[in-house]
Amino acid sequence: MNVLIAFLPILLIIVFLLGIIKLASRIRIWTPKRTSWVILIYFMLGVISLIGILIMQDKTTKTLSKQQLKVALEEEQKIDELYGADKFDQIPADYFVFTNSYEGTAEDIEITLGGNVYNTRVAVTWNDSESNHIIATYYETPIIFKRMDISKDIQPPTIEFKNNHFYITEEEMQFDFTSIQVNLEMLKPIDYDQMSYSLDHFIGNRILHLNVPKHFNIIDNSGWVD
């Protein structure tokens, strides 16, 4: 019923249009011959547009296939396991992005995560080194958002170290896009499975690993650091 009410304006507009068409038919614009020409031209325009869309592929992006998404999802889970087990040295070299070394001068090191740090996970591990070097390593698996590979648009998080205080923020990113779906979304089966739900959202790992000598004391301001 709600849908019916929602489309009442549409119905009204259609009725209004019908009135116009009826008026137009009185002055004989739409002879059968002209109508068939208009139809033919319109269909040809449609075909030309389709070809145009295919040709202008540099401006279009394809979504990843289900198979590719599944592979990516499995990879994400594998990395998740490594992350959970603190086995950072086993993360494949492909995903290594950068590593930095910072020198701590006080016993207490604070970490503050920017409010928008949501995708990047920060983990701290300890080592027995006597030095004051804190080593930050950033890994990133391909980032897939809404079935699109947007890795190349993603900026690594920025790490600022000042007065023994880490400020970790993510670059805010506006991502506008147009999508074409030559299908009927409204008629899609309602039973979305968990799989397709996760496929449709965010796939990918962004991991910042801080390797800290034991004599430092980490103070976590956000509560999100593992």
Place this chain on the structure above:
Amino acid sequence: MDFNAQSTTPIYIQIAEWLENEILAVRLLPEGKVYSQYQLAEIFNINPATAGKGLTILVENEILFKKRGLGMFVVADAKERILATRRNHNLTKMAQEIVHEAKRLAVSDEELITLIKQIQKEG
């Protein structure tokens, strides 16, 4: 010709009379072909069946005859036959009317005969 659809004389009789007049005027020749019922229908703007009935009367009166597949033709002595019939038929009718009129006017038989003879004399 004074053909009249609104007349009380049936059309087919008018057609028959017209054909007879044409024969008398020798516009239709003895042994010659007569108009078909369709030609007559077009000429007089009437139903072909009506025209056909006009022709049929003349066939019955042996003024026309049918040749199978060829149409209607005028019999050799058509003119004489027409004249004879008209004499018999029309003259009798006219005479009847004269006699009635005479009665109404109280003209005696002798007086009427005298009148006729007088008219014949004057020619």
Place this chain on the structure above:
Amino acid sequence: MTSLNNVSLAQNIWQQLLWKCRTFSSTFTTVLIVQIIFSVLSSGSGSSGGSYGSLLYNESIYSLDLLFIISIFSAIMLGWLLATQSIRNDNYSVVTTNFTETVSTLLFLVVLSIFTVFSALSSLYITVFTRLLFFDQVMVIKSALFEISTLFIFLIFVLIAGSASYFAKTLFDISKITFLLLTIVIIYSMQTGGISESTFFEFFLVQSMGEMLGKVLLVLTIFWGLTIAIRQRREVIRR
């Protein structure tokens, strides 16, 4: 005697179908104009936006959905119009019977539905392409550009909508009371009985193609059969 014309049923229906494609050609333009106007007025079928941490996104979706709804409404209206008396009377200036008149109109509805599907497809391509030409934005193709099964489903719903409305008008003409009662029952059950538009869609959208085809054929047979049965008995009344 002029010779008698021999016309077979199929021949007559075919001739009438061709004739109707011309006499009802304004229905094609109606569909086309409505689709064009809605494509121009709306920017796609909708948009969604949000943020995912530092990732803010804005998606404009161009899909067949809006065109589909518009097409359904057009089909309902045109189906109703095609059943009106005056259109039927025009039909009797050529060789026709109630049966061939109705069957050819139903076949015309099929033609109209096929046309509607392809013009919707064209409309979508044209809007997307113009957007691609004039707006510099990432365009994501989220489905196959041409998908037979989608078009088939589109076609079927438009056809069923048209046939149902053609039947409704037929019923309306023969007995306004029956029509009214039926409408009330449907609206009442939609309000209270848990039947909604999606019930109809769900009825047809089953996983197996064969089952769906069976259901479609069943529904069409019912609508068409009843329409023909009712219209068979109607007399020609010219006013």
Place this chain on the structure above:
Amino acid sequence: MIQCEELEKRYGKSNVLTNVSFQIEEPKIIGLIGRNGVGKSTLLKLVAGHLKETGGNVQVFGKRPFNALHVAANVILIEDKMSFPPIFTLKEILLHAKRFYPNFATELAFDLLLYVGISEKNEHMQLSKGQTAVFNLIYGLATRCAVTLLDEPMNGMDEAVRADMYRAILKDYIAFPRLIIMSSHYLQEMEHLIEDILLLHEGVVELYAPLEEVQQMALRIVGQKEEIEPLLEKVHVFYKREQSPLFEAIIENNGLEIPASVKSQSLSASEVCKYLTSSKEGTIDDIFK
């Protein structure tokens, strides 16, 4: 070709045709005559299969016309209210007709249209009443259907066009004989054209006979009252009027001897029909007594 047996047609409670029986076997032009509202149009529509009979039966080419394709293909009914799709011009209407009527005389139709001065670029809806009638008649004639039913075809036409159209009907009939049934109020106008008269009165066929027979059916006699009155006892009297000193009567013509002193005259078919269908034993004069 056409057979009606005890044909009956009711609209709701009103009975239009109660018992119509007749049979037509060969191509001819028939005049369908009757008073207003007697059911002439109804009969034609039944024959054309536009209406469904409520009783009795009607057969055209041996088939029940209602919903019969063979009948529809060979019968055309031309009437005032005939309508064509508004999207077509007259030209397109005529060009399309050939697809449905294989015998359609497209050239003849265009020639006639040109002759009567109706532009083929017109739309059917734009035509005046008279032009509509002319176009419909041309259409009906051009279809050359074996059964052509013309319901008041000349309604709204002017005098000159009528004469031309009657001639057109006759010419085309001669070239392509078929059954033409023409209904009209003006029997006089088409008397010369028709072969048979089918007279409807009070829901039944009052008369179905050749035109000539109809003409011979009645006599008008005028004379003195004392001369006429004894005659009236022996025959059926359709009408009598006493306007002293004259006494006028219309009587059945059954070979009765008429005294020479009484003026007798046969009637035209339309007059006969008028008297056959006049209300029983009365005239307008009775109202003013």
